[in-house]
Amino acid sequence: MKRLFFAFLACFGPWACTANPVDTAQLIARIDSQLTRREKWISAVLTDTALMALHPLAGFREVIRKHAKPEQLRLAAPSEAGAPMHVECNVLDRNGDPAAGALVYLYQTDDRGWYSDTAAHISGPEGDRRHARLFGYLRTDANGFFSIETIRPASYPGSDLPQHIHCEIFTADGQVLITELLFRDDPMMTPETSFWALQNGFFIAPNNGPAKRPWFSYKITLH
Numbered sequence: 180m181k182r183l184f185f186a187f188l189a190c191f192g193p194w195a196c197t198a199n200p201v202d203t204a205q206l207i208a209r210i211d212s213q214l215t216r217r218e219k220w221i222s223a224v225l226t227d228t229a230l231m232a233l234h235p236l237a238g239f240r241e242v243i244r245k246h247a248k249p250e251q252l253r254l255a256a257p258s259e260a261g262a263p264m265h266v267e268c269n270v271l272d273r274n275g276d277p278a279a280g281a282l283v284y285l286y287q288t289d290d291r292g293w294y295s296d297t298a299a300h301i302s303g304p305e306g307d308r309r310h311a312r313l314f315g316y317l318r319t320d321a322n323g324f325f326s327i328e329t330i331r332p333a334s335y336p337g338s339d340l341p342q343h344i345h346c347e348i349f350t351a352d353g354q355v356l357i358t359e360l361l362f363r364d365d366p367m368m369t370p371e372t373s374f375w376a377l378q379n380g381f382f383i384a385p386n387n388g389p390a391k392r393p394w395f396s397y398k399i400t401l402h
Contacts, residue, residue, distance in 0.1 A: 222253035249320035261290030261330030277323030
């Protein structure tokens with residue numbers, strides 16, 4: 180089995196610091212159990228720096244997806260470099276009604292433009308999409324609303340692509356939207372880039388907060 184070594188880590192509450200190897204499957208099972216019993220919230224798990232080595236693992240991500248619920252989700256730990264950012268979305272179905280209970284998957288780069296903690300992009304099956312370090316799952320509430328607290332992502336190194344958060348929405352009746360959330364105040368958001376983004380079905384919002392703590396609100400309609 181894959182094993183993680185946490186001997187170099189400080190103690191992080193119930194996750195327990197130990198000099199012995201910790202079995203990955205057992206650790207993920209413990210997280211699953213604590214989320215089931217509501218001893219931990221998803222935001223606390225995702226922002227626990229002692230658990231970052233688990234983030235690329237399919238089993239860990241499945242546990243986060245399994246426990247997704249309507250709540251304000253934190254993707255980035257307080258110690259994460261970058262400007263704190265609030266993002267909120269109202270999701271409507273194809274009939275214009277609130278898309279209640281939809282599953283939402285989000286992932287993004289850090290303030291270097293990296294998806295991994297060691298490189299900008301991740302190789303392997305579905306690379307960045309399946310393994311990005313900063314990610315989360317949640318569900319829309321009864322009004323089709325969701326919100327996250329994170330840090331502002333950077334553009335890919337050496338790229339002219341704008342900053343963005345990947346957003347995937349799945350409703351109970353089978354509606355699916357794969358899109359990106361972009362930012363009007365991004366220096367790379369030129370008129371040409373804005374036109375390209377809208378043509379590709381992406382969403383752009385203005386910053387309703389200060390530069391050091393941006394706040395973006397989106398209205399998303401499924402098709």
